[in-house]
Amino acid sequence: MKLRTGLFAAVAVAALAVAAPVQAKTFKFAFQGDLSSLDPHSLNESFLLGTLGNVYEGLVLYDDQMNVVPGLAVSWKTLTPTTWEFKLRQGVKFHGGQDFTADDVIFSWQRAGSEGSDQKVRGAAISKITKVDDYTIIAETPAPNPILVRDLAFLYIMDKEWSEEHGSTNATSATGDDKGNYANLNANGTGPFMVESHQADIKTVMKRNEGYWNKDIPTNVTEVIFTPIKEAPTRVAALISGEVDLVYPVPVQDWERLDAAKGVKALAGPEARTIFLGMDQMRDELLYSNVKGKNPFKDQRVRAAFAHAINLDAIKEKVMRGAATPTGEMVAPQINGFVPELNTPYSFDPEMSKKLLAEAGYPDGFEVTMDCPNNRYVNDEKICQAVTSMLAKVGVKVDLLAQPKSKYFGKVLETGGYDTSFYLLGWTPGTMDAENALSSLIVCQNKETKRGLFNLGNYCNAKVDELTAAIGSETDQDKRNAMIEEAFTILKDEVGYLPIHQQPLSWGVSDGVTVNQRADNALDYRYVVVH
């Protein structure tokens, strides 16, 4: 077998040598939004980071299955629980020809923490970097951090000289204090593709970086053309007519149309994002309910009644066209720390739900207002409508307030004073690790330590807090995973949240290309092959 593969490879190489010069292969794709900036530190948003991940690189990279693999660092090890040594890759050049060295890493880390940067949280994972030599650095973390390398995957490395030459040593600021920040419209990374032209919201063209350090990437693409197409029908039409090779997202209701059309297909997979419902368990009286003087959601039986009243399979079939993955856990299977045993959803049992409500003192149910975004997640408003009608069947009258995301987030987040009683939210842990979900969504709100700030309903359990703190600094993977499991078990037993599903990634692809659909919805050009 091995021999045969070797032989095959030799033939392939020979064929390649004959076929040279390599043919130009252009890959065109469209996304609903646009690349708002080329500055890798300007916005912590998945499309921006995913796209710029083809131009810039971090010390580590995610491979097609979202495993951490060496990037600009070839190896790393912990010296003490709070110090890490990274060996950097030698012989790497930026697109502009500059050499990649330890100075660039230190510079980029400082830039990520600069005024205007939206990567400060990632930058703050490291408190100090010491240069040992040009290709060795020692990074110190404020506390033991077992998942440091995951934070580094999206902390992209820029060239120090280039940034200084063009006055781009600070991240592009939204206030325009530094007008015409060069890195906002120009890029100089180490990645496999170089930006040839970029017009925000119109068109971005990238060319293959022939000098890329990794010669083993599968792609044969020499040019990538990205156009944002806002309207879904236009996007789908552009794919079917063959003007682009890939579009995303595709509305789930268009899947049949794509499969019926010649030469294109829908590509679906579960996203690492979990959609869930949250309940205000903080206030003594709900802001939006007819129950006065007490908060029904403080009663675990009421929360459980809600959980048992919602039919996740019906949401999957009717709202998501069979494409969602119903879930019982707050993190997806792709996330480090996921516990398969906890992923079984709460059973759908309206009778038990009614019984629980009666026990809690609400035999006739009650009224509550639900906040819901209508342009943020896949079919978000429809999910809320389905939940509304399911809860109506057990006597709970939900008044649905669905709004565009700008209004919705302005109301329910900390900025709006957590102005909600019952809401729908989605979350992908930025580090792809359960600790991020625990410390953002599940621990008690604490403004001083800045933890639990996205725990909008303030589910609060001292034991979970204690475990989360320990998980944050435990470097023994087994012990750490056991603690994660314990924390999620408590959360599930207490019905702190009502997980709904992992929403589907929904791409439309031409038969002429092979792509890898990464669980964080990033399109990695390294895996794009045009036939």
Add this chain to the structure above:
Amino acid sequence: MISFIFKRLLQSIVVMLAVALIAFSMFRFIGDPINNMVGQDTTQEEREALAERLGLNDPFFVQFGRFALHAAEGDFGISYKYREPVSTLIKARLSATLELSFVAAVLTLVVGIPLGVYTALKGKGLISKGIMTLSLVGVSLPTFLIGILLILLFGVILRWLPTFGRGDVVAIGWWTTGFLTASGIKSLILPSITLALFQMTLIMRLVRAEMLEVLRTDFIKFARARGLPDRSVHFKHALKNTLVPVITVTGLQLGALIAFAIITESVFQWPGMGLLFIQAVSDVDIPIMAAYLVLIAFFFVVINMIVDILYFTVDPRLRADSAA
């Protein structure tokens, strides 16, 4: 004449200020821009500091005053999303919108006026009735639907024309034009028809109604009695007298073409100002929205002024009045 233009200019400044004020007061209801400018992990302090730096915490009138002062100097601020000056962004898209509106306006007039004349003259003919029925479709179908139908037919099924975008453009200074390349011209066809269809039918129906009116008047009868040829009666005498209301409506509709290109632009992903604006609305990018609305108000004001001046040339009675 000059005092008239001067008066008009003064009025237009008031109009634009009023538009800006109304627009600005609306922005407070669109939502919180900060959440669109940061990622999910950004801390509350960061968010608040950003709002402070952007001046979003200032009282409404302070924000408005700052905007108006800067706008008077031609500075519309920095886009929250793209972090580029709004004037640069708008300049890059102005040519796309103006070319599209121009082609649509030409289509409107070149098709609308002759059809109007034809249906007025041959009201009983079969073709005429057919055109009138079809025009109902043009008036009643929403632009969005027409655009999607055209894309489906000519882009997806027949594959004659591109489904989105502007094709290849040639840059002449800061102006980019699609007129000079084959793909640019092909890309213009569907959006301009979509945009023009409503206006076309409107102008056609207006010309027809006016023509019918004029054809009944005494001076037409007299012209016929003088034995003038039909062509001269219809086009020299009748059509010319229908033009005053047609010019008014055309002028206003030209403004509408530019303003309502929003829908056409988003259906065809036409990289113009309308698309920029609609994107800005969902991102609560206040500087872009404010600049766009003021600019559109400016277009309307200028077009109105041109229309008023045109009256002088078309209608001799106005000239007589002002001379007296």
